[in-house]
Amino acid sequence: MKPYALPISERRAYRGMLLDFNERTVSTSPIIKKAILNLLKSDTLQLYPEYGGLEVKLAKYAGVDSDQILITNGSDQGIDLVFRTFTETGDTVIIPTPSFAMFSQSACISGNKILRPMYAKKNLSFPLDDVLSMINGSIKLIVLCNPNNPTGTAVSIDGIEQIAQRAPNAIILVDEAYFEFSALTAVTLIEKYPNIIVIRTLSKAFGLSSLRIGYIVASKNYINEFSKIRGPFDVNMIAYTASLAALEDLKDMQRYVNEVMKKSKPMIEKFFFENDIRFYASAANFILYKPIQEQEEKILRDNGILVRAQDKTNIENTLRLTIGTIEQMKQFIKVYRNKILKKSKSIKYAFIDRDGTLIFEPQDTFQIDSIEKLKILDGVIPSLNKLSKKGYELIMVSNQDGLGTSAFPLANFEVPQNKMLEIFEKNGITFTKIYICPHMPSESCMCRKPKIGLVKKFLKVNQIDKNNSFVCGDRETDRRFAKNIGIKYVSMKTNGNFQTALSQGGIIV
Ligand SMILES: Cc1ncc(COP(=O)(O)O)c(C=O)c1O
Known part of the structure; x- marks a missing residue:
C-alpha cells in the first residue's frame, strides 16, 4: 500500500484561492471562533475530553435519535470504523470507481477483495445496474459515495433503496460528506433498511476541516459496535466545542x-x-x-x-x-x-462557401438536391489540400434556403453533401466544422450569412488568427460575412476556378 499522497505542500502559505480540496472557501462562523477562544480561556486543555450534548444536537440535525449517532475524528475515521467493524481479510466489497481514496485505503487495510463497477465514461453517472448485478450473498459491504467525490455525480435515493433491498446481508455505507450541498440523504431509509450506515462530516459546509470531526448515523446496535472500536477520546475537545457552536449557527x-x-x-x-x-x-x-x-x-x-x-x-x-x-x-x-x-493557440481559418464556390451551383434552381447535380469545381481538391498543408483549418459556411421543408427535404440535401464529403475525405481533406443556415431570407434569422450567428460561438471559443484567416465565396453576402467577422475576403467567380480565386485573392497555395 502507498500512503495517501497530498498533491502539494504548503497550501496554507499559498497566496491565492484554494479551490482544490472541496473545502468551505470562507472562514468559519465567528460564533465558532468565539466558542474555541472561550474553551482556551477556560484553561482546561490539560483535561481529557468530556462529551455530552453534541450527539443530541447532531441527532436533531439529522432527524434521528441520539443513540443513533457516533462522533468520529473526521469522516475518514467513520469510513475506517465501518470497514474494520464489518469486514475481514478476504471479504468482498463493492466500491464504485473512481471515488474518494479512503474507501480503497480502508478496504486494503482490512485485506478486502474489491469489486469496482465504473462510473459511466460518458457522463460519469452512477453505475446502478452494474452494482445491482454484482450483488450476491458473499458481498460484505457496498460503498455509495453520495454525491461522489471526485465526479460530483449522485445516486438517487430510490437507487440506494434498490441496492439495500437487493443486499439485505451487506452493509451499505453511504458517504454524505457533501450532504449540505446536495440535500440528498439516505438517513430516512435507515429505519426500513438497518443495513444502511451513513457517514457525514463537519469538514465541508461547516468549515471545520482542520479540527477533524464527523459522525456516523446508523441503527442503535451498530453504534454500540462502533463505540467498542473507536478510541474513547478520538475526538478532541476543540473540535467538539466548535461543532456544538456550528450547530448553534446553522444560518x-x-x-x-x-x-x-x-x-x-x-x-x-x-x-x-x-x-x-x-x-x-x-x-x-x-x-x-x-x-x-x-x-x-x-x-x-x-x-x-x-x-x-x-x-x-x-x-x-x-x-x-x-x-x-x-x-x-x-x-x-x-x-x-x-x-x-486567450492562451489558446491562434489558428488560421478558411471559411468557405459551398455552392458556386466548392461545387457547381445550377443557376435556375440554386439547389444541389441530387447526386447527379454534384460536381466539384476546378481547382477545389488541390487547393483545399494545400490549404490544409499550410495549416488552415477548413470551415464550411452555407445558406441553404428552406432546407428541411417540402421544397428542399433534408434527405435530398444529404445525399450529394455526404458524397462530396466522402470525396474530400478520400483526398485527405477534412472540414473542422460545417455550418448550414436552413432558413429563408424572409425568416430574418440570426444565422443567415452575412450575419455571423452560425459561427458566433465558434469565434468566441476559438482563438482565430485574424490576420491570416479569410472567407472565400461567390456572393455579396460572403463579402459582408467576412467584413462582419473582421477578416479578409477572397472573391470567387460563381462556378469558377477555386485555385485561381485563391491566388488572385493573395492566398498563396
Ligand atoms: C467523499 C468524502 N468522504 C469523506 C471525506 C473526508 O472528510 P473528513 O474531513 O471528515 O475526514 C471527504 C473529504 O474530501 C470526501 O470527499
Missing part, C-alpha cells in the same frame, strides 16, 4: 451553501457551457471539467488559483474545481478568460 452554514449552490455554481456552469468547456453535472460544491490547455492546472496555480488534477480511469485529464462564493468564482472566470482562453 451561517445555510447562507454559504445557498450562495455556492444557487448562485456560484450556475454561474460557473453557464461560463463553461458558453465556452464549450466540457463539465460533468455535479450535485456537490465542486465540479469536474475537462481542461482546454495542456498546462491548465499550472497556469491557474501561477495565477492564484489551486484546482485539483484528476487522472484516474474514466476521468483522465480532468480538473476538479471547488465552488466558492460569487466573488471567488468571478475571479476564477476572470483568470480563466485572461490566461486560459
